[in-house]
Amino acid sequence: MTFREHMAQMTARALTEFREESADGIYAVTFRIDSVDQDPRFPYLAIGYNTDAEVARLLAAPNPPDAWEARWNYAYFPPSGLEGIRIAGHHREHDPAGAELHRREAMAQGLWYEDGPELPDAERDARDECLATEFHDLCVDLARQLHTGGRIAARLGRPVPVILYDMFEPDEMFALTRAANPAELVAEFLTQDPEGQVPW
Template identity: 65%
Template structure:
């Protein structure tokens, strides 16, 4: 099994585990992209959701916070939206199968490195400079983010979200490696009509002047 197929199957299992009694209340699926100990070798995806009731509660308790913030910003999400209900990817504690697949494929691509591979200054043969490790980490981060965007996009093209919830829902992506990228990744992952409200606060989409 490939890492991508493992992730795809895990996403579908997780969506099927969302509480059926909340199906009409759920207005967004959430994908939180993060990594274990902020190490780019160990990226994971926390899959969750938010509900109309939770958004209303956040707004009421926000002390004047803006409606957009309460509804769409991860800082106001309940655990079901921020922490998710399942973690998948290269997280040995939560997804040992995914961790093994991701490591194997990273090794096959020449992107994996161990801590002992670092150049200690003695210039041993085969050691990696800090810059080389950073470059590999950046590639691993980029590839995982692209995979998460593609998985979200596939939920739309395959009709999975409509099949589960009876209607299309946006998938909101929050990349904890790069929080400012949430607008770009969410735009790339969804039909435009589903994320109009979310993208209304995108600085890149605001008129100048």
């Protein structure tokens, strides 16, 4: 099995673990892209969701956030959306199989390295950038597959957007989410894109 195949299985599995009582109110699947100790060699994906009930709770509170912020800004997401309900990728505690597959493939690509002074900083930085870009691209593809394979609609009874965000690269949120979803599902989300609505 490849790392990509493993990740596809894990994202599909995560959908089946969404709480039944929340399914009717889920308006977004969430993909939090992260890495262990902020090290690009160990990327992982926290897969979760957010609900209309959670947004209503935020907006009913004293000094509520802006409506868009409450719905789409990960800073306001509950644990189900921020921490997710399943972690997949190079995370030895939560996904040892994924960690081994990712390390093996990174080595085969010549991107893996061990800690130590042997690798020049410029080469280390270049490998880190490649690893991070590859993982971002994979996460976009995984979200697309959830749409094209009909998995989200089958689980929730309707299509909903997949919101992708990397808290260490917040400016990437809009580009990643735009690339991962049909345009009609992310129109509201993209209204706050500082780069504007880029044509498809």
